[in-house]
Amino acid sequence: MPGTICLSFWNNVSIQLIRLPQFDAVHGFTYDYMHSAFLGVSKSLMKWWLESQYHEQPFYIGRQVKRINENLMDFRVPYCYDRTIRCIELRKNWKASEWRTWTFISPVVLKNILPVVYLEHLNKFVEAIMILSSSCIHVSEVERSNKLLHEFKAGIEALYGPEFCSDNCHIILHAAA
Numbered sequence: 001m002p003g004t005i006c007l008s009f010w011n012n013v014s015i016q017l018i019r020l021p022q023f024d025a026v027h028g029f030t031y032d033y034m035h036s037a038f039l040g041v042s043k044s045l046m047k048w049w050l051e052s053q054y055h056e057q058p059f060y061i062g063r064q065v066k067r068i069n070e071n072l073m074d075f076r077v078p079y080c081y082d083r084t085i086r087c088i089e090l091r092k093n094w095k096a097s098e099w100r101t102w103t104f105i106s107p108v109v110l111k112n113i114l115p116v117v118y119l120e121h122l123n124k125f126v127e128a129i130m131i132l133s134s135s136c137i138h139v140s141e142v143e144r145s146n147k148l149l150h151e152f153k154a155g156i157e158a159l160y161g162p163e164f165c166s167d168n169c170h171i172i173l174h175a176a177a
Contacts, residue, residue: 033175037129038099040168045122046091046102048160049114059118059160061110065089071109077101103129121155124148125172132175146176 048054050062061068069087077084085101086094094102102109107123114122128148131141149172156169 033129033132034096034100036168036171037125037175038103039096040166041125041172042099042103042106043091044164044166044168048164049118050088050091057160058115061113064113067113068109071113072105075105075109077105118159121152121159124152124155128152128176129172142176146173149173149176 048057049059050065052062054060055062065088069089072085072088075085085098085105091102103126107119107126110119110122125148128145131137131145131148134141153165153169153173156165
């Protein structure tokens with residue numbers, strides 16, 4: 001089909017690029033914030049907070065889904081957002097734009113639900129991603145977001161445990177690089 005690009009084509013291109021001696025694999029690819037931040041980190045955090053396998057963890061808030069939904073449904077999203085967000089029970093079907101919306105509103109929705117230390121940790125991630133998502137950004141803001149993302153990653157290890165440090169938790173460190 002004209003205009004269609006197959007993912008396997010890009011995978012093959014990536015493999016060929018990496019084989020070039022002058023190609024820098026670290027700086028040669030663009031950062032994909034939609035997959036690493038929203039579909040990666042945000043989705044993982046939600047899983048840890050809500051799925052019953054974590055019910056003994058201090059960050060588990062799965063017993064408060066009704067309250068989270070009430071807060072979520074009361075929240076009015078700015079008109080510039082692509083789509084409204086559906087209830088928490090449908091999160092497995094959320095589109096990337098819903099995860100983006102969730103990421104930006106989650107600190108408000110989870111206030112007085114998520115323990116304060118975890119909420120403050122979440123705020124670092126959200127602020128950094130909001131800064132980096134801006135259409136106009138100053139160098140000092142990039143530096144601030146970089147600092148926040150490093151603090152966020154360190155917090156994942158300290159608050160959740162090293163086993164929770166996924167590839168996406170590492171990849172987001174490159175968002176402000």
